[in-house]
Amino acid sequence: MTILKFTLLITLAMTLVNASNSFADPTKWQDYYNIEKVEYPKTVDPQIGGLTAMKDGRLALTLYNGDLVIFDPDKNTWSTFAEGLHTPLGIVQDSDNSFVVMQKPELTRIVDKDGDGKADSYQALYDEFGMTGNYHEFAFGPAVDSNGNYYIGLNVASNFAGIYQYIRGEYSKFCAPEDKMREWHDSPKWRAGYRKKVTRMFSCAPYRGWVMKITPDGQVTPFASGFRSPAGLHIDPQDKLWVTDNQGDWIGTSPLHQVNQGDFAGHPASLHWLKGWNKKHWDVTPADLMDIRKPAAGLFPQGELANSPTQPLATISPDLFGLPEGELLVGEMNTHHLIRFLPDNEGDTAQGTFIPFIAGQDLGIGNFRMDFSADGALWVGKIHLGWAGDEGLVKITKKDKPIFIVDGVSQVKDGFKVSFNQSLVSIPSNIEITRHTYHYHAKYGSEKVDLTTVPISKSGLNQKGDELIIHLPELKQGQLYTINLANVTDQSGRPLMGHILRYNLNKKNYK
Secondary structure, eight states: OOHHHHHHHHHHHHHHHHHGGGTSOOTTGGGTEEEEEOOOOTTSOOOEEEEEEOTTSOEEEEETTSOEEEEETTTTEEEEEEOOOSSOOOEEEEETTEEEEEOSSOEEEEEOSSSSSSOOEEEEEEOOSOBOOOTTOOEEEEEEOTTOOEEEEEOOEETTSOOOSSOBSOOOTTSOOHHHHTGGGSHHHHHHTGGGGSOSEEOOSTTTTOEEEEOTTOOEEEEEBOOSOOOEEEEOTTOOEEEEOOOBBTBSSOEEEEEOTTOBOSOGGGGGGSTTOOOOGGGOOHHHHTTTBOOOSEEOOBTTTBSSEEEEEEOOOHHHHSSOTTOEEEEESSSSEEEEEEEOOBTTBOOEEEEEEEESTTTOSOEEEEEEOTTSOEEEEEOOTTSSOOOEEEEEEEOSSOOOOEEEEEEETTEEEEEESSOBSSOOSOOEEEEEEEOOSSSBSOOEEEEEEOOOSEEEEOTTSOEEEEEOSOOOTTEEEEEEOTTOBBTTOOBOSSOEEEEEESSOOOO
């Protein structure tokens, strides 16, 4: 990529960041949560690619410069555990003296065998996925299930560049000729010539665009396909795998997926590596994919809720952090807030509601990696990778002041039931509801399609006043419903924290 092209991309990214100041409502979140920026030593790289809360209360962080460092919040000390890692964008604790880290070229177990606080063993757990050298071929994860299986996400490549002379793995017969794909080194020629014939994102080496499963004994399974940039992977307490992706070609707006083995999430580049697939990426049409594409569980409206969602994380006890268990929190690179996801599944169909959470300049942007420590603190690590984002480490803790929030959104016949953790004074008089969808096409992103204001037939409260029933003329599958509850307060006059609800209705499930 030329310096000019890179500069233009950075300018665009910063424009999005500046515009994002208005995306999140920063209404007095610090009345309910402490948001502290951790003082960072100048000798430690402030870009955090991986973060895990250790069993003993310390934090293990992988940094963009290739270090693995240990931070002790009680002693406010930093120590280097390992060095020389290659773009490590995820970490989990493996044992008291070892970690598993996702580097760009491999999944690695790193061990301190002699107990001196320094790594002395590096074991490649999986390094058989393909690499062409393309800058966009990041690798994310791992997430770990209760059986010790690891899950990683492999980015597809970008046609802002091509491939290098030496690649790892088989070169796909469905991709453009290798010699043509190397022309990108002559930037003017690439931009004016062959790049125009290359799909926006591509998968020319094995399993780019896939989530892979690696068992404790090293067996590898291509688990699910159809991803563009799966920056966040998480296994929840029920052993369900959640994966975020980023808007782009074939992805109208950024999604959250609940991923099962064999799923196809929608981006066709990865299908080059699906057994029996025989169609080139640029020949694929939406009609070819509709029967195999699994709808996302949640959709982040681009420029409103998120531009680049990152890691999902299951909530913990409300006594520790103030949110109901059974939800997810999701990080976001370009907007000043975190996001709640409240599942409302129907059988195997995953769906639910996004609600903005903890917003404002004190939180900032670049919220890439998160974990809860045993004391209930939420730790947030930031990164920008030379793109939009930020740097540093943030600690978020709950205050004792009661908060007024939505704690559930579910379907009723031709409508929704919104549950609150406090009682309302009266039926809200200014509820606004819209619905829309997005194009599924090869173009980059999508505007809102069929944006419609939905009239309310009637609404009412239950006897206790903590459940709002909203009846509509009908519920329509395959639509993202936006419910605006602005100016709603509880009986103590507290404002509703997170008043815009976005329910992704894949399937009707009212009883």
